[in-house]
Amino acid sequence: MRKLQVQGVHHITLTGANRQTSIDFWEGVLGMPFIFDQPNLDDPDEGHLYFDPGDGRLITIFTNETRTANRSRTPTDPGCVHHLAFNVSKATFSQAVERLNERGIGHSGPKDRGFMDSIYFKDPMGLMIELACYRFEPPMGCSHADVMIEAHRIRVEASDYNIQEKHLADAIERVVARRQQTLSDDRSPRNPY
Known part of the structure; x- marks a missing residue:
């Protein structure tokens, strides 16, 4: 028996609201460049938007013009996604509370995680988003x-x-x-x- 060795996350696909709400959040709040747009090839009623989270990988969003934002918490039952965490610099993290408050986005406030600092808030569809800031830089050539x-x-x-x-x-x-x-x-x- 042999493994199927993975080499990193290729992409994560989420179900979003309508097209503009999705662009406004992923690019307009989180700063992820909107890099690709096509229909959802498995559902002609949906769009498929692609964003770069900063490492050249992809976050993709299925959109539908009949879906509207619903910020109630997404399910956290076993097998469901609890949250997505995105890496930010110390400079960005130190501004997170102020910048989320400017937009009226409720959040957890900074959380001490020992090896990193975190802050949590919800996307327009209720998915918990974490901004995480490592407290260390690995030595050159290490991860x-x-x-x-x-x-x-x-x-x-x-x-x-x-x-x-x-x-x-x-x-x-x-x-x-x-x-x-x-x-x-x-x-x-x-x-x-």
Whole structure:
């Protein structure tokens, strides 16, 4: 038996309201360029809009001119999507409350997640959206996942409840030590003063 190895998210497709509401939210609120537009090839009564969330991948929205915005929460039953999280810079995150308030969009306020900061609000169809801002940058040539798995190991070794910034800092040090060779015989911390 062999796996079907995935290599990243290709796209996520959501059921949206009408065309303009969808464009106004995904591009007008979240800043995702509207890059492609065609009919839904499986339903001639629907449109299919494509947006770039910032990494060249795709968020696509099925639209129908008879659907209107309904901000009541989408189902969170087992098997349903709970929320979508999008990466934002620290500069953008620090402006999120003000910018959501300017539009009258209700939100959770900033949430401390240990390794990241988050804020939650709903799209026009009631899907929970999260803006997430990492508290660290991975070393050159490494991914956030490389640091996260090492931080998890450190957290478990310490019997701590959740990942904290100290785990991230130590994880980055370990990742660099494994990835980058040195001419020194001793890489341990020292005091040069």
